[in-house]
Amino acid sequence: MTPIVGAASSALRVVQWTTGKTGTAAVIGILGDPGLELIGCFAYSADKVGRDVGDLCGIGPIGVISTDDVEALIALQPDCVVYTAYRPDFDHLERVLESGINVVTTMYMLAGEGHGDVATRRIREAAARGRASLYSSGIYPGHAPMVALAASAMCRTIDRLSILESLDIQEYGNAPMFRAMGFDRDAGDPEVAVMAEASCGSFKDQIRVLARALCVEVDRVDFRVETATADRDTDFGFMTVGAGRVAGIQGVVAGIRDDRPVIECRFVWKLGSEMTPDWPVTNGYLIEIEGDPGVRCKIEALAGNLPGATVTAMPVVNAIRATCAAAPGIVNQMEMPLVRAAHRIA
Ligand SMILES: NC(=O)c1ccc[n+]([C@@H]2O[C@H](COP(=O)([O-])OP(=O)(O)OC[C@H]3O[C@@H](n4cnc5c(N)ncnc54)[C@H](OP(=O)(O)O)[C@@H]3O)[C@@H](O)[C@H]2O)c1
Missing domain, CATH: 3.40.50.720 (NAD(P)-binding Rossmann-like Domain)
Incomplete structure (x- = not known):
């Protein structure tokens, strides 16, 4: 045997x-x-x-x-x-x-x-x-993008490969980490974008790994972020978020080739749902490959939410x-x- x-x-x-x-x-x-x-x-x-x-x-x-x-x-x-x-x-x-x-x-x-x-x-x-x-x-970064690479094996051509992490991050409950990302900062604070980008450094490395895996050269890696502000004061147990402060962060780290995104690591991170705008979350990972054929693939818990840790x-x-x-x-x-x-x- x-x-x-x-x-x-x-x-x-x-x-x-x-x-x-x-x-x-x-x-x-x-x-x-x-x-x-x-x-x-x-x-x-x-x-x-x-x-x-x-x-x-x-x-x-x-x-x-x-x-x-x-x-x-x-x-x-x-x-x-x-x-x-x-x-x-x-x-x-x-x-x-x-x-x-x-x-x-x-x-x-x-x-x-x-x-x-x-x-x-x-x-x-x-x-x-x-x-x-x-x-x-x-x-993420890590395994979800590897699932995207596995899915890409079905494609003849690829215009854009994107991975989205879409979570209410309450379950992870890590106050120092969330504060370092910019959560509970004043919504108008210009530092928030800087903090969010610093927290996304690993996604820039992930884009390079994906580009190497797909044998494509990206000209640059771009970062874009926007925030949602809390409608009211909320105590999550492990931290509080004050009304008018950052309660949601969404954005994209994108590998750009010829001025168009070809590989994207996207994220929607929310603490609760009482915020403006109140983006929808899917509590999982969505892989989309635009190409021939186009492929969509979801990673989600069979029941409840994926245990983040x-x-x-x-x-x-x-x-x-x-x-x-x-x-x-x-x-x-x-x-x-x-x-x-x-x-x-x-
Ligand atoms: N790739 C991914 O999908 C992913 C997802 C989540 C997290 N991460 C990364 O995984 C790592 C662990 O995340 P986590 O949420 O488990 O972290 P965590 O619970 O906040 O911290 C892990 C441990 O680090 C030690 N620690 C605390 N402050 C420290 C400091 N200033 N310098 C060095 N060590 C310190 C403590 O160790 P003791 O327990 O011994 O006191 C703490 O329990 C982080 O680097 C995070 O960015 C990656």
Whole structure:
């Protein structure tokens, strides 16, 4: 019988880097795969150091204790780190990669150019020294655009490929992240557009990855954004949004060729629905390929809303095996076999 490629033989040893929203979902995902073994966890917050990781993730003790001692985690010689911190620490990443430890991450820009030349060079050179691989994904950027690429295989010609994320983001409940995007700022504040664009840096990297995958050269990447303002004061539990302040952000990051958009990453993000204008949301992802033939493809929950943290974490957790087997350096989707939920049919 032909062996199944990627079947579990001996478990890969994994260290989780932080247990925030995505990190918690990653821990649960790692524990659910018999081919992965969680052997350590980095804690950023002082009050999480020395705590059982299962307790931090709300699933009860699992016997793995979190630490802020990077060298102790490296000494465990894990095969892979799942890196889901809020902001990158390039000293940490450099040490991990140059120690020969592979990294999967939901920080899409770590595999791109969004952090600038110096940071990108540090990652590349550390990976080369350690002969380790770094792979970035998530849901968007990351996996939803890969579904769009898979759909493009049906097309003879393509005029425009677009992906839309359309969400009421309440479910994700990440106040620092939403504030950094411009939510709850004064609607007239010119900083809002700057903040929204900074938060969309990873989509610029995503456009370049899609362009490379489709073998098209884009002349430039444009960004456009508009905001909706809250009709009244609202307390969402994790943050408040005041009347007249930013409660919705929609926009597009577009790869332009010959003055027309050929690849688009679009987004509609809303906190609630009491805002003007009140754009409709579909709570999922809409892929549209205008071409011959035109193709539409939706990603949505069977019931309720997609759990944001889970669908962000699993495309990297499910890529651990392939990342450990990949050639050293930054690998992106084109250098990887199809990332899928192997070993997860109970
Ligand atoms: N591609 C995608 O689809 C996608 C979607 C969502 C998020 N993301 C990215 O995934 C990463 C994790 O997102 P998240 O929502 O899980 O983040 P989060 O919950 O806000 O933060 C994750 C953890 O980062 C640590 N942390 C807090 N402040 C920090 C700081 N100033 N510098 C470094 N670390 C800090 C904390 O670790 P401790 O728990 O140890 O204290 C925190 O729990 C972010 O980079 C985000 O942009 C990607």
